[in-house]
Amino acid sequence: MVAVAGVDLVIEEGEFFTLLGPSGSGKTTLLRMIAGFERPDAGRIELRGRDVTSLPPHLRDTNTVFQDYALFPHMSVGQNIGYGLRIKRIPAAERRRRVERALRMVRLEGLDKRRPNQLSGGQRQRVALARAVVNEPEVLLLDEPLGALDLKLRQEMQIELKQIQKEVGITFVYVTHDQEEALTMSDRVAVMSNGKIEQIGSPVDVYERPASEFVAGFIGISNVLLRDGVRFVVRPEKIRMLTEGENPDPGMRVEPGTVEEVVYVGMSTRYVVRLDRGEQLVAVRQNMDAASDAASFQGRPVRLAWTTGHTYVLESKEK
Amino acid sequence: MAWFVLIYLASLVLLLITAFWSIDPFTTQIVQVWNIDNFRIILTDPTYRTIVGRTAGLAALVTITDVVLAFPLAYYMAKVASRRVQSLLFAAVLLPLWASYLARVYAWILILNHSGVLNWSLQSIGLPAANIGYTNTAMWLVFSYIWLPFMIIPTYAALERVPDSLLEAAADLGARRWRSTLDVVLPLALPGVVAGSIFTFSLTLGDYITPILVGGAGSQFIGNVVYSNVGIANNVPFAAALATVPVLIMAVYLLTAQRLGAFEAL
Numbered sequence: 329m330v331a332v333a334g335v336d337l338v339i340e341e342g343e344f345f346t347l348l349g350p351s352g353s354g355k356t357t358l359l360r361m362i363a364g365f366e367r368p369d370a371g372r373i374e375l376r377g378r379d380v381t382s383l384p385p386h387l388r389d390t391n392t393v394f395q396d397y398a399l400f401p402h403m404s405v406g407q408n409i410g411y412g413l414r415i416k417r418i419p420a421a422e423r424r425r426r427v428e429r430a431l432r433m434v435r436l437e438g439l440d441k442r443r444p445n446q447l448s449g450g451q452r453q454r455v456a457l458a459r460a461v462v463n464e465p466e467v468l469l470l471d472e473p474l475g476a477l478d479l480k481l482r483q484e485m486q487i488e489l490k491q492i493q494k495e496v497g498i499t500f501v502y503v504t505h506d507q508e509e510a511l512t513m514s515d516r517v518a519v520m521s522n523g524k525i526e527q528i529g530s531p532v533d534v535y536e537r538p539a540s541e542f543v544a545g546f547i548g549i550s551n552v553l554l555r556d557g558v559r560f561v562v563r564p565e566k567i568r569m570l571t572e573g574e575n576p577d578p579g580m581r582v583e584p585g586t587v588e589e590v591v592y593v594g595m596s597t598r599y600v601v602r603l604d605r606g607e608q609l610v611a612v613r614q615n616m617d618a619a620s621d622a623a624s625f626q627g628r629p630v631r632l633a634w635t636t637g638h639t640y641v642l643e644s645k646e647k
Numbered sequence: 648m649a650w651f652v653l654i655y656l657a658s659l660v661l662l663l664i665t666a667f668w669s670i671d672p673f674t675t676q677i678v679q680v681w682n683i684d685n686f687r688i689i690l691t692d693p694t695y696r697t698i699v700g701r702t703a704g705l706a707a708l709v710t711i712t713d714v715v716l717a718f719p720l721a722y723y724m725a726k727v728a729s730r731r732v733q734s735l736l737f738a739a740v741l742l743p744l745w746a747s748y749l750a751r752v753y754a755w756i757l758i759l760n761h762s763g764v765l766n767w768s769l770q771s772i773g774l775p776a777a778n779i780g781y782t783n784t785a786m787w788l789v790f791s792y793i794w795l796p797f798m799i800i801p802t803y804a805a806l807e808r809v810p811d812s813l814l815e816a817a818a819d820l821g822a823r824r825w826r827s828t829l830d831v832v833l834p835l836a837l838p839g840v841v842a843g844s845i846f847t848f849s850l851t852l853g854d855y856i857t858p859i860l861v862g863g864a865g866s867q868f869i870g871n872v873v874y875s876n877v878g879i880a881n882n883v884p885f886a887a888a889l890a891t892v893p894v895l896i897m898a899v900y901l902l903t904a905q906r907l908g909a910f911e912a913l
Binding site: 363365386392402412416 | 813818819822826831
């Protein structure tokens with residue numbers, strides 16, 4: 329079993345870099361290799377030009393925020409955060425100062441005497457972050473750190489993490505399977521599948537110009553169509569659903585179909601449309617104009633329109 | 648369940664009541680008159696003080712020995728060994744428990760005897776004989792051997808429960824293996840070690856067979872004195888009074904163990 333193969337990756341200093349992929353895609357293995365918990369059978373890992381491939385974790389200038397936080401249950405919050413500094417024999421006074429600063433950064437002032445089991449999930453997550461950042465590593469590795477939090481907290485933490493990263497200027501390597509998380513926070517994203525990197529690029533790149541059908545399908549909802557021998561992607565929000573009598577803008581491609589399903593998702597409404605030519609497409613309408621009449625579309629014939637400028641041609645793979 | 652508690656507590660209460668009675672030295676009949684003579688004798692007579700001291704001291708020594716022997720093995724079983732080696736070691740630890748306690752003590756007699764395996768081996772490589780058969784040293788060895796599995800298993804269980812991610816976190820923060828063992832594993836496994844010590848300590852404290860079999864002239868335990876007072880001297884009140892001593896010691900021990908979280912580890 330090979331978890332990761334043929335990965336060639338350069339991460340820039342001070343970058344927020346995300347490894348995005350489904351479970352089993354090898355993203356966590358790659359992260360653990362950077363941390364030193366796992367050793368590659370072949371290849372090199374360099375940190376600021378220095379080969380660290382054979383260095384054990386305690387000799388690498390990386391720190392990890394673990395998925396389950398891995399806080400020491402028998403130590404207080406302050407002792408947890410100060411542990412790395414204590415190992416490095418930082419004098420007590422400076423240690424206290426840095427721990428306090430880290431606590432302030434993650435907005436947990438005054439909780440340093442608490443035990444991890446007296447904290448909420450979100451607070452524990454912050455302690456784990458502070459415990460890693462306080463050591464000022466060259467690279468901070470985050471293994472799905474927000475996975476255990478509820479949606480609202482997760483969204484708050486996404487913004488906060490990004491702010492903290494800008495503030496401390498440390499390179500972040502972030503592992504997640506959540507495409508929204510990856511797009512919101514990252515400077516660059518590497519989309520992984522089956523131990524290989526499918527695409528590396530900015531969030532806009534991987535969303536608007538997916539390099540493969542896998543990337544297109546994994547990030548957001550993608551409608552893949554084959555017309556005149558060309559496979560291309562149309563994002564749901566780029567499709568206009570024309571009501572009866574409405575005319576498309578000039579240059580738009582129009583195809584008729586039938587609404588099979590109407591899914592109300594709060595901010596918008598999702599329409600699953602079966603084209604007369606056979607394929608199923610998803611179109612999205614903001615609820616500003618949709619909400620009230622949404623249900624009435626169920627089962628009705630509609631026309632879908634999009635401009636070719638909003639489609640993205642996939643590099644067709646040999647079958 | 649309630650019946651169980653009732654029977655258990657009732658016999659303890661009876662024991663305590665009997666301890667405050669005495670016997671008529673001529674008829675050896677129990678005289679049901681309240682007095683604390685039995686306890687006064689135990690506390691003042693140096694013979695009994697020595698016996699209580701020897702019993703508790705050896706129980707403590709055996710416990711410490713077993714902690715030192717069990718921890719590395721339990722650590723290896725829980726954190727290092729492969730699944731296969733782990734089950735093999737488990738079998739090796741548990742297998743002796745299938746043999747009779749007496750058989751295992753007798754086996755040690757054969758080893759430690761003046762003409763036993765130990766001395767035979769020593770002589771064959773040209774070393775002087777070690778005459779440790781029928782001494783307190785022999786008791787220390789035999790007790791440490793017999794109760795060792797009872798220390799290994801709870802220690803193993805506690806170590807097993809220390810998540811590997813905590814060790815990784817410690818390594819990630821710069822700790823070498825020995826450092827993370829000291830800072831993370833040891834404190835978290837402590838409740839298991841204390842739980843194991845309850846077994847090794849109390850089992851040694853209450854034993855009276857091993858002292859008879861491998862102990863020498865000055866190897867009497869509390870249990871032996873209780874036994875001889877019940878069976879030979881027929882002084883049941885004094886035996887009862889002496890029997891409350893290990894009960895008291897264990898009560899204090901268990902309270903301390905509870906403070907250290909040993910019962911959550913069991």
